[in-house]
Amino acid sequence: MTLWETDENFSLYFGPFQGITDVYFRRLFMQYFGGVDKVFTPFFAGVDKDNRKSLKTAEIDPQLNNTFITIPQLLSKNADELLRFASHCKQTGYREINWNLGCPSPQVADKKRGSGLLPYPEEIDRILNSYFEVNPLNLSVKCRFGLEHVNEFDSLLKVFNRYPISELIVHARVGRQRYLGSALAEEFKRYIPLLNLPLVYNGDIFSESDFVRYRNQFSVINMFMLGRGLLSDPFLAREMKGMVPLLNKKEILRDFVVELFHVRQAAATHKLSPIGKQKELWSYLMWSFDEPQTVWRIIRKTTGIAEYEAAVDHVFCTREWIGQGFGKRGRTTEVVDLTA
Numbered sequence: 001m002t003l004w005e006t007d008e009n010f011s012l013y014f015g016p017f018q019g020i021t022d023v024y025f026r027r028l029f030m031q032y033f034g035g036v037d038k039v040f041t042p043f044f045a046g047v048d049k050d051n052r053k054s055l056k057t058a059e060i061d062p063q064l065n066n067t068f069i070t071i072p073q074l075l076s077k078n079a080d081e082l083l084r085f086a087s088h089c090k091q092t093g094y095r096e097i098n099w100n101l102g103c104p105s106p107q108v109a110d111k112k113r114g115s116g117l118l119p120y121p122e123e124i125d126r127i128l129n130s131y132f133e134v135n136p137l138n139l140s141v142k143c144r145f146g147l148e149h150v151n152e153f154d155s156l157l158k159v160f161n162r163y164p165i166s167e168l169i170v171h172a173r174v175g176r177q178r179y180l181g182s183a184l185a186e187e188f189k190r191y192i193p194l195l196n197l198p199l200v201y202n203g204d205i206f207s208e209s210d211f212v213r214y215r216n217q218f219s220v221i222n223m224f225m226l227g228r229g230l231l232s233d234p235f236l237a238r239e240m241k242g243m244v245p246l247l248n249k250k251e252i253l254r255d256f257v258v259e260l261f262h263v264r265q266a267a268a269t270h271k272l273s274p275i276g277k278q279k280e281l282w283s284y285l286m287w288s289f290d291e292p293q294t295v296w297r298i299i300r301k302t303t304g305i306a307e308y309e310a311a312v313d314h315v316f317c318t319r320e321w322i323g324q325g326f327g328k329r330g331r332t333t334e335v336v337d338l339t340a
């Protein structure tokens with residue numbers, strides 16, 4: 001089956017990236033590229049009192065977010081906190097919240113949060129039970145197979161199957177893998193018939209050909225979450241969807257990157273902080289240029305605003321946009337050192 005032989009009856013979601021896919025990014029992404037059906041906020045945490053300050057941010061402000069397609073995400077191990085978050089999101093017009101059970105960072109997982117909660121299915125059961133007793137708003141879950149071992153999922157799926165979770169998004173790795181190695185697609189396939197929930201596949205979809213492969217491998221799955229592939233090539237989702245091809249991709253990308261920087265600068269309290277965020281984005285975009293390492297060398301060493309802007313100009317004037325480069329061109333286990 002090629003992409004064009006599929007019924008195109010599938011949904012694509014843009015996964016959250018802490019430090020990159022903030023509200024400004026999400027707004028401009030939809031304006032410039034689109035092709036995704038839902039976008040997820042990077043996780044909120046510490047929502048420990050009603051109307052907590054952390055909820056009064058642009059990140060979740062309904063004036064700045066499309067509440068129909070934006071899904072606020074919470075990292076928590078507490079049912080009251082999930083309920084508080086859900087009730088706030090409901091009041092402000094959102095239709096779903098997402099519970100993060102996948103974050104692999106040791107600072108998070110070692111505190112039994114994110115993927116660190118996965119070895120405790122009874123606790124997850126208690127939290128879901130308390131949530132669904134009230135059930136104020138659709139709750140989707142984003143998880144991995146486990147923290148240490150894939151077979152942790154054997155007990156987890158029994159818990160998930162008991163609740164009306166609106167969607168279960170599985171990043172096909174275990175927490176200890178972080179983002180390294182390959183997604184465990186065969187394991188995902190093995191679990192499909194054991195789950196009776198709407199299931200979303202996430203992991204290593206970096207190109208249209210990856211997508212065709214996964215579509216063939218899991219023919220019953222029609223919801224997919226994209227991550228690093230879409231950060232690296234923001235045109236990827238619309239190309240998968242067969243939307244009208246955009247000419248002048250390099251110019252469109254340039255306008256996006258420039259506008260994003262301006263918008264972030266206008267919103268920032270510290271003038272230089274947007275440069276760090278832009279560099280994080282560039283650490284993915286670089287892979288879809290003809291010479292990734294050259295692009296990164298030009299961008300990474302910049303410190304001031306004028307210097308950063310000149311570097312961006314230089315990249316767009318001297319390098320070619322190839323597209324769909326993440327995974328193909330040398331990366332996937334390599335982590336770019338943002339401090340270098």
Ligand SMILES: Cc1cc2nc3c(=O)[nH]c(=O)nc-3n(C[C@H](O)[C@H](O)[C@H](O)COP(=O)(O)O)c2cc1C
Binds near residue numbers: 016042043073103179
């Ligand atoms: C720097 C970074 C930040 C991330 N932040 C979040 C987050 O806040 N919430 C979340 O659920 N996943 C987060 N993720 C995971 C991605 O959303 C996605 O699940 C992961 O990259 C796997 O998809 P991919 O293989 O298509 O990239 C993050 C990943 C990275 C690399």
